Amino acid sequence: MSAFKIVILPGDGIGPEVAGAGRLALETVGDVFGHDFTFEEKMIGGIAIDTVDDPYPADTDAACLAADAVLLGAVGGPKWDLKPKRPEQGLLAVRKSMGLFANLRPMDVAPSQAFRSPLKEDIVSGADMLIVRELTGGLYFGKRTRTETTATDECLYTVEEVERVARVAFEAARKRRNKVTSVDKANVIETSRLWRETVNKLHAAEYSDVELEHALVDSMAMHLVTRPKDFDVILTENMFGDILSDLASVLPGSIGLLGSASLGSTGKGLYEPIHGSAPDIAGKDLANPMGTLKSVSMMLRHSLNLSKEADTLDAAIEAVIKAGILTRDLGGTASGSQVSKAVADQIRIQA
C-alpha cells in the first residue's frame, strides 16, 4: 500500500463536475488496490479571481508543489473576458511554477469511433498519435512590451529547453511505434533553426534507433487533416503545439474523450481534460467526465507509477463506452454522474 497526495483544482464552469468524477475514480482505485489517496482541493482561475483576486493564489501554489500529482478541471469563461486579471494566467502560472515543460496529448480514433470524426472514415480510422508540446517556453513566457502604438512578444528558446522536451518525445516514441515528427518553421525563424539543430543532435547522439522526420508547421496542419495515420509522436514548441494539439483533438469527433498530462523533470505532473470550462452546460450534470478520467489514467501511469491501476481504469472506460453509457455529446442520454458512477463500478469489476 502506498500513500499519495493529490491536489484537485476544480476551476470554473464544468471543472468541478469533471474533477469530481476524477476524484471518484481515484478513490475507487485506492479502495480496490489498497492505496491511500489524500485529496486537497484548491482554487485556480476565475473562481480564484472572484474569491481572492488572484488566478493562482500562493496557497494553491504551495499545495501543488507539495503534491504527488495535480488534477485540474477547467479554467475560464466569458465572465472574465474583459477583466484585467484572467483565469488563463492561473494555468500559465501553475505550469511555470511546477516546471511542467512537456505537455502530452494522446489522440486516437478507434475504427468503431471513426464515424464521429469530421474527417472521412478511411482517412482517420486507426489514427493514433501523441503530441508532445513544449509548455514553459517560447512566445508564451517571453518578454513583452507595449506602447500606445506598438506591441512586442519575444520568442526565446535555449538548447536545454529543446533538449529536455525532445527527450520526452524520443522516450515516448520508443514505447510506441518508434517515430518522431518534429515540427518547426525553420525556413523562417531562428528559434526553429535552433529547435531543429538541437533535435537532430540529440537524435544522432542518443536516439538514432528512433525514426526522426521534420515538418514545417504549415505543412503539418495540412498533414493532420489529410494523412493523420502517418504520425506517431509529434514534437513541437509551445505555440505551434497549442494550435496543432487542438487541431488534432477534433479528429476523434468528441473532445470529451481526450485527456492530457503536463510533466516536468520529476515524476510530478498536472493532469487535465483537453476541453474547456463550457459555462453553458455547467451545473447541469451534462458534462462528459471521460476526458478527465483519461487524464487520471495518465496520472496513475506517469506520476504514481501505477500502471496496473491505469490499465484497469482504461478498461473500465472502454467497457462503459461499449455499454453505451454515454453523455449527450456522444449521442447518449446519461448524465455526467451516471457515467462517472458506471466507470467506478467497472473499476471494481475489471480489477
Next chain:
Amino acid sequence: MSAFKIVILPGDGIGPEVAGAGRLALETVGDVFGHDFTFEEKMIGGIAIDTVDDPYPADTDAACLAADAVLLGAVGGPKWDLKPKRPEQGLLAVRKSMGLFANLRPMDVAPSQAFRSPLKEDIVSGADMLIVRELTGGLYFGKRTRTETTATDECLYTVEEVERVARVAFEAARKRRNKVTSVDKANVIETSRLWRETVNKLHAAEYSDVELEHALVDSMAMHLVTRPKDFDVILTENMFGDILSDLASVLPGSIGLLGSASLGSTGKGLYEPIHGSAPDIAGKDLANPMGTLKSVSMMLRHSLNLSKEADTLDAAIEAVIKAGILTRDLGGTASGSQVSKAVADQIRIQA
C-alpha cells in the same frame, strides 16, 4: 485598349510550367479583349541562387517594382535545404520590397466537388471563405538573435500595420457575406491584444455594418475542421495566417485549384498558386495549372481592374473542370498543357 507590364517569376520545380499557363491565359485575354500585356521573366528562389547566388537579385526587384503586377510560379525544393541561402528568402524579400502586407487566400468547396474533401461532405459542402493574412510583419520579419545555446525571434506589430490589413478584410467582407472573424491569441500574447483592440476600434469607427467576431488561433484551427461553413472573411497575423491558410487549403481536396493574391497599398500585387514547387513531378507536364489560373483571375480583378476579363477567365476555368479536362491530382488524365490550352480555348468561347 490598355497596356500592362507583367513580371513573371517562374521560380523552381513546376513553377515554370504553371507560370507558362498563366502567361498563356493573360495573352489570350489580351488578344480577345484587346489589351496589351508585356511580359518580363525574372529569376527568384533556387534558380536565382544557383545562377547569381542571390534568391532575390536586384534586377528582379527593379522589375517587380516597375510592374503593374507580378505572377509567381513556385520557389524552393529539397536541393537547397542544406544551403545557407534559401529560396524562401526570395519570397520574403519580394513581399517586403513591394510592401505586400495583405495576403488574400480564397477557398471554397462547391457541392459538386465536396467528394474530394478529406472532411465529410455535409460538414464542408458549400464552405466559402477568404483568409486575409498579414504578410510583412510579426515573427517573420522581427529581430533575431542567436548564440550557441539560445535563439530569439521578435514578434512586433504596430497599430498601423494591423489597421491597414484589417481594412482590407472589412472591405472584402462588404463585397461578400459581410462577416469578419479576426484570429489572435489575445489571452496570452501582447501583439494579439494590440491586434484585437485595433480591429475593434477600426470596426467601431468605420465598419460597424460588418459583423465582427474574434477567435483564438487554437480554437480557429478546430473550427476550420468542424464547421468551415460558418466563416466568411478570416483576418489574422502572419504566422497564424500561414498555418490557418494552409489548413484551409486542404479542405477542397486539391490544393491544385487554389490561387492567392498579395497586395500592398497601391493596386500592384503578386499572384501565385498556393501549392509548392513539387520537384518530384517537375518537367513532366503533370502539374495542375488551375491554381495559377485562379491567381491570374485575381490579378485581373485586383491589380488590373479588369473584372469582366476576370469573370471570363473564371467561367473558362469552370467550363474546363465541368468538361472533365483534369490533371492527375484531380483524377483526370490530361497534361498540364492540355488543361492550359483548354482554358485558353474557353476564354475565346466565353468572352
